[in-house]
Amino acid sequence: MFGSYVQKFVVLLTLLETKIMGLHERRQREKENVRASILDAAFSLAKTEGWASLSMRKIADAIEYSAPVVYDHFENKEAILYEISLNGFHCLHIELLKAQNAYDEPEDQLKAIVDAYWKFAFKNKEYYQLMFGLGMQCSGKGMMKEEFSSFQDMLYESTYKIIKKNGSKIENACHMSHALFSAVHGLISIMMMRNDDIPSTMNKTTLDETVSAFIKSL
16 A cells, blocks of 8 residues: 555656656757847847947847846847857858868868858858957957867968978968968958958959969968
8 A cells, every 4th residue: 555655656756857857948948049049130130230239139129028038148249249259160160171171282272261261251241240350349258269260270281281392491381371361361351341242353363363372482
């Protein structure tokens, strides 16, 4: 008799634990969905109004929640911008890896990497502006983005291989690759600050000629 009561108690306890776990999982999913909605809304607003005009209130209105709900997920607007920029660097890193892995020779890898970087910048203008703080304050509190230097690292790797292949001074690889990064990023930044959403053939030709001249100089 006592054993049957114990058995029933165990069954009820198991059902209760299952229900509690189910509620916890559901709340966790809801929390993740709201967080994703906040990021999506922020990115959509940036596309139409620009990053500088973004505010916690506008994001709250866009997802039809109160501002405190947004603050429950993110400390401030900078935290939202930082999260989005991380995703931008991740997407860029994937594209750069695809370009690098498509070729075996370092010269071809270098051209492909720069080309992928260029295409990403103008295909994802909002991401690029946020990632590099163009026309706005950089997001985050001085935190290093995990994949921030992937483009520079790949440029250095290809540059080093070319210099070594040519029998030149390998100690120049760091300086030379940084110079190329500055040239590419500078050209893109100038065009974006002038609101040139679509790169002209002349500007792309300038980029290609710059990369070719760079390779010949190594």
